[in-house]
Amino acid sequence: MILDHxxxxxxxxxxxxxxxxxxxxxxxxxxxxxxxxxxxxxxxxKSTSEEEEFFVHENETVLMKCGNFMGQMLSSYPGQRYExxxxxxxxxxxxxxxxxxxxxxxxxxxxxxxSNMVKMxxxxxxxxxIESILFYFENPQLVTEDILIxxxxxxxxxxxxxxDSPRVIEILTNLFSEKIFSFKEVIxxxxxSHLTIQELVTLTHHSLSxxxxxxxxxxxxxxxxxxxxxxxxxxxxxxxxxxx
Numbered sequence: 001m002i003l004d005h006x007x008x009x010x011x012x013x014x015x016x017x018x019x020x021x022x023x024x025x026x027x028x029x030x031x032x033x034x035x036x037x038x039x040x041x042x043x044x045x046k047s048t049s050e051e052e053e054f055f056v057h058e059n060e061t062v063l064m065k066c067g068n069f070m071g072q073m074l075s076s077y078p079g080q081r082y083e084x085x086x087x088x089x090x091x092x093x094x095x096x097x098x099x100x101x102x103x104x105x106x107x108x109x110x111x112x113x114x115s116n117m118v119k120m121x122x123x124x125x126x127x128x129x130i131e132s133i134l135f136y137f138e139n140p141q142l143v144t145e146d147i148l149i150x151x152x153x154x155x156x157x158x159x160x161x162x163x164d165s166p167r168v169i170e171i172l173t174n175l176f177s178e179k180i181f182s183f184k185e186v187i188x189x190x191x192x193s194h195l196t197i198q199e200l201v202t203l204t205h206h207s208l209s210x211x212x213x214x215x216x217x218x219x220x221x222x223x224x225x226x227x228x229x230x231x232x233x234x235x236x237x238x239x240x241x242x243x244x
Contacts, residue, residue, distance in 0.1 A: 001025070003081065006137045010148045013093050017086040018137050021073050025082065028202045029069040035089040035171075036064045037155065039122060039130050043082030046072040049116045050181040050203050051189035059122050063159065065171050067116040070199050085130055087155055097149050118167040125158050183214055191230045197223050 004020040023043060029036075038045060038061060045056040048070040056062045058076065073082040122130070133151065136143050159168050181189075186204050195203075200223070201211045215223045 008136065008140070008143060008148060010145065010152065011093050011096055013090045014088045015093070015148055015152060016133055016137070017088065018134070019082075019084055019086075021082045023073050023075040023080070023082050025073040027071055028199075029064075029071045030202075031064065031066050031069065033066060033090065035066055037087040037089070037159070038062050038064070039085045039126070041083040041085065041130070042076075043080055043084075044074040044076055045082070045084060046074060047117060048072075048190075048193070048195065048199070048203070050186045052115055052117060053190075053193060054117060054119045056119055059127065060119060061122050061126065062117055062119045063168060063171050064117040068203055068205060069116075070195070070202060085133055087133075087152075093152075097152055115171075118171050120162055120168070123158070123162060125161075126155075129155060129158060184218055187215070187218075191227065192234050197227070 001022040002019065002025075003022060004018070006018045007014055008016040021043075029047075038047075038056065040056050040058055040060055042058055044058075045062070047054045047056060047062055047064065049064070049067055054062060073084075075082065129151075136147070136151075156172075159172065162168055183204050183206075187200065190200060190203070197211075198208070201208050204211060204214075206214060212223060215221075215226070219226045221229075
């Protein structure tokens, strides 16, 4: 359940977003033409992409480039509420902010990229930055277009100075270049996860009917039967070689 939701827009696009939720709370997070930086203030955010799964805890952050994600908001302990602040990046907004040209870090490099997201500990500078954003949420009458532009540029500079800067730069330089995963890559990456069939449908960009047809073509079995068998086999292996 959504308990509180505030947002600040720039040039007609969502820029800053704050949410407080009762947990657990699940939702698909399709981002075909945007990227997102998320700071978890309390609780846990489980971010699942086509081939990765991260648990982002309190005072941690995740940078997600354009792609297809599933989001699950969880509590660290019973009764805890989930609270997070998100910053959204749109190419058209960045072009306008940087005088109708993408900033150099988005065009002067050609890094190959291997994932659609990177998790980071929040530095003291990032935490202070988040505090400043929270101040504007509580005092929206002080917000101007110029302030929002400055705050957008500021978070980009802060991200480039983190200890994870190589991976951050890899993400940022390919911010709006979606990494395409094959149907089989998505399935194999999540064979032993707790994702439901419907969540796998979402991650593979299929309808339920087309997902089942494609699955049958590749694996010669239904999704439910195949996944159950593979997960039981994994459990058997763990029982035989460990105490799990």
